[in-house]
Amino acid sequence: MVELSDGVPTDIHGDPDNPTSEGYFCIKGKASLDLLRSPDRLTTPLMRTGPRGSGEFEPVSWDAALDRIGSELAATIGRHGPESVALAQGTDRNYQEWVFRLANAIGTPNVVGPAHVCFYPRVMASIMTYGAFTFCDYDGDPEVVLLWGSNKPSTHSDGVIGIKLLRAVERGSRVITVDPRRTQTAARSSLHLAIQPGTDCALALGMIKIVVDEGWYDHDFVAAHTSGFDELVAHVKAYDIERVARITGLAPGLIHEATRSYALAARACIEAGTGLSQNENSFDTHRAIALLAAICGNIDAPGGDVIWEPMPIEGRRAFPRSDLLPEEQAKKRIGGDKHKILSMSGWVAPGDLHEAIVTGSPYPITSMLVFGSNMLASHENTELVRQAMSKLDLVVVCDLFMTPTARYADVVLPTSSWLERDQIVEFNSYIAARRKIATVQGCRSDEEIILQLAERLGLSEHFFPSLEAALDAKLAGIELTWEQFTKIGYIRNEKRYHKYREGGFRTRSGRVNLMNNGLRSMGYEPFPVFRRPPETDPALPYLMTSAHPRQFYNTEFHQLPTTSRGQTTARVTVHPDTADREGLTDGEEVDLFTRAGARGVRMTVKISDSVAPNVVMADAGWWYPGASSVDDSLRSSVNLLTDNDRSDVHMGSATMRGVAVGIRRLGPGRG
Incomplete structure (x- = not known):
């Protein structure tokens, strides 16, 4: 709602009558x-x-x-x-x-x-699996929401405002968060899986194996509406819970509990965010999650992952x-x-x-x-x-x-x-x-x-x-x-459920493609495969993940007083053990680097136990509008550290999260 005085905008606020936002209005809108x-x-x-x-x-x-x-x-x-x-x-x-x-x-x-x-690794993974794109049905009161690589209440992705998730929680939905960082959302979740950056594909495949082994899959849906289930069962045998725990850094009991809560929920959806799309396993991660949702019978169901029908x-x-x-x-x-x-x-x-x-x-x-x-x-x-x-x-x-x-x-x-x-x-809505x-x-x-x-x-x-x-x-x-x-x-856009019952899924077979022979014909694996990152250099002991602060939109709004007044420099969040090891103090400037002696990325230290000791969380999308040169403007841009060496074979997705880095102090630290 924009208020005008003599035709000139004077104030702006959320519209409480809007069924999408329900009056919620974030700082970027303000x-x-x-x-x-x-x-x-x-x-x-x-x-x-x-x-x-x-x-x-x-x-x-x-x-x-x-x-x-x-x-x-x-x-x-x-x-x-x-x-x-x-x-x-x-x-x-x-x-x-x-x-x-x-x-x-x-x-x-x-x-x-x-x-x-x-957005497109998720879109294409959905299309290659179901023949269409899906989104979470928060209005359908999911019993469980698996929030995976998404900080929905802060990012409001896909035209579905995060308030919808919060309203579902108020009505009784439980949230399981998969995120390397303990965000405010993760801290309030029923379970928080603080996964190692870039290992989500292994977790999804491990969860599929648990669902199969425990018999928690939707037997009727799998039999009537999927193809390739037996082959999928054989494929995920390699992803036993102990191996997945070693890869992801998660306790086996936590993985099992999260899988059980999701698989046995009467209604459940998965909110998969861009955190999953920025590494070499991008497409296969989203496809593994799509397979998990399918075998649990949560596709196009109330409170599940609903297939989008575009308006005409x-x-x-x-x-x-x-x-x-x-x-x-x-x-x-x-x-x-x-x-x-x-x-x-x-x-x-x-x-x-x-x-x-x-x-x-x-x-x-x-x-x-x-x-x-x-x-x-x-x-x-x-x-x-x-x-x-x-x-x-x-x-x-x-x-x-x-x-x-x-x-x-x-x-x-x-x-x-x-x-x-x-x-x-x-x-979609x-x-x-x-x-x-x-x-x-x-x-x-x-x-x-x-x-x-x-x-x-x-x-x-x-x-x-x-x-x-x-x-x-x-x-x-x-x-x-x-x-x-x-x-x-x-x-x-009014939702309709179980649309596949009318004429099948929009795939060539009319079924959910658990095994995708179309991928095989293009030279890819027919099932998702987790590709392990190379062994890390001892000089680069930390895994960098990244996200833009909630007051900015990717690289935007850095020159506006409302959004920039609270933070003027890019931050890197480090665990207290990391700070002790490196001799860092809160507010100190450091460089993150990926090659010894190479140019680093300038960050201000924030010490917090919201990340693991081997993980650092850098602000992404940063640039300084008032800088006199391009070099100075980009001195805190994390993409000075990223490259194209480890990219997703299907989508070309760059590894922007899960990057091995070192920390270089610029001046005297703690004595």
């Missing part, structure tokens, strides 16, 4: 007026005048900026083919389908983003117009031969793209359009990202602020915040009308920019004469215009 009024907002297009990264630009008109972009893109497409253009975006801002539509209309298969370490609008599935991308162009997707499951979803892994740009193989990539992504802070292997951006002929960045990534651009286009644009917001209620002079929405670029590239036939016409087209399936929808504002 900072929206800061976002609108920030003196640091970009308000005019800029063209680079100095070296890449120098931050030296001159203001130009919108027409001049768009004409240059259109001209240079047309030239490189004519010279090197449409695949020489790459598009990039950050976390979805409900214009993801627009970015893909532009890419498909251009004819490039190369779209990069955070998909490989965020032209949204995330239809609007990208994948039919516009010729098959011969789709086959050119960078990394498509290596990370085949990610490629099936239409994405390119950043590591594959940046390597291709630097090497020029398998073909030249000369230009990149970046929509709402601070790639230098958010993508793994910062140095490779920097090399790639330095080599490109044309870099265009559309953003609200001058980020380190924008400093590397040839053209910077100032975009609008969510209060300044008309959008249809689509999630609802669609909503986001109405423009404010204007920052000089800024345009990403959708408007895409429409104007399409016109300059001669692609208007695949787009719309105006943004409102596009919104009308998206809503045609529910027989509403944008103007009519704004008066309704919100339409709930």
Whole structure:
């Protein structure tokens, strides 16, 4: 709810009548007026005048900026083919389908983003298992919620606000949390499994073995609706509880108790978060969890993991117009031969793209359009990202602020915040009308920019004469215009349970694929397999995991007073035993490093027993907006420590959690 005075926003708060949020409003939402009024907002297009990264630009008109972009893109497409253009975006801002539509209309298969370490390992694991994506049915009063790699009350993922989980707990749901860190949620859970970072796949396979051995699986569901159960039973024999306990660092009794509580619950769901998607076992971890949920009969059941049925609008599935991308162009997707499951979803892994740009193989990539992504802070292997951006002929960045990534651009286009644009917001539980209620002079929405670029590239036939016409087209399936929808504002996507009883699952067999022969035909294992990390170097005795502080959204909001006032530096949380061993004091600055003598990542020490003695928890997504150089701005970015050496074979997911590090003191510690 935004309060206006003479048409000017003056206050913002949660809507108690909204069935999704129930009035809950997090600090990032409260900072929206800061976002609108920030003196640091970009308000005019800029063209680079100095070296890449120098931050030296001159203001130009919108027409001049768009004409240059259109001209240079047309030239490189004519010279090197449409695949020489790459598009990039950050976390979805409900214009993801627009970015893909532009890419498909251009004819490039190369779209990069955070998909490989965020949402898509879970999406693709679900699709390869059930033929569809699932989400937790908190309104169905689950008896047990297995919160796995997710701090739901703080992160509010997938369009399902964490308040739904808390309300379920108030009604009697019990929570089992799997997380290396004792978060507030973990501390209030019935059980907390403080797992070693990156070992979740072994835990899931071990839990499946316990369920099978104890006979706790849903015999009727398994017999009627799954395939490959006997083969699964044989596969998980290797994951006995003692072995899994050694791998995960968990007590065997705790593993058994957690498995029993979940498997024997009448209604149970699994909230699997991005903590599981950021290591070399990413896809197989999510698929193992999908198999666990299936054999326990919790798929598409009340209080379980419900299959998403999209509403009949032209949204995330239809609007990208994948039919516009010729098959011969789709086959050119960078990394498509290596990370085949990610490629099936239409994405390119950043590591594959940046390597291709630097090497020029398998073909030249000369230009990149970046929509709402601070790639230098958010993508793994910062140095490779920097090399790639330095080599490109044309870099265009559309953003609200001058980020380190924008400093590397040839053209910077100032975009609008969510209060300044008309959008249809689509999630699994609802669609909503986001109405423009404010204007920052000089800024345009990403959708408007895409429409104007399409016109300059001669692609208007695949787009719309105006943004409102596009919104009308998206809503045609529910027989509403944008103007009519704004008066309704919100339409709930009503759930239906046990949909598979009508015609089976949306797999080729109509059953849940416990064993997936499609994976085998692509050269992968038909069952999930845990890949052990290499032996650690004694000089790197700690496992680094990471998460962004709750007041920030990935790399965003660092320059806003409401969100930044409580914390001005990146922190690393260490156990008191670690502090004693290293001679550290609370508030001391240290460097984390992955190679002796190499550049470290600057962190401020926070001593807490919320992590194990061999685990350190670093703040992720950190950069300093006021820094004078890109190097100084990124001095606390954990991605200076990540690389592409250990990536998931299916998705290209980088190992961003479970990284072996050492700690280097910068000054005198305790005497």
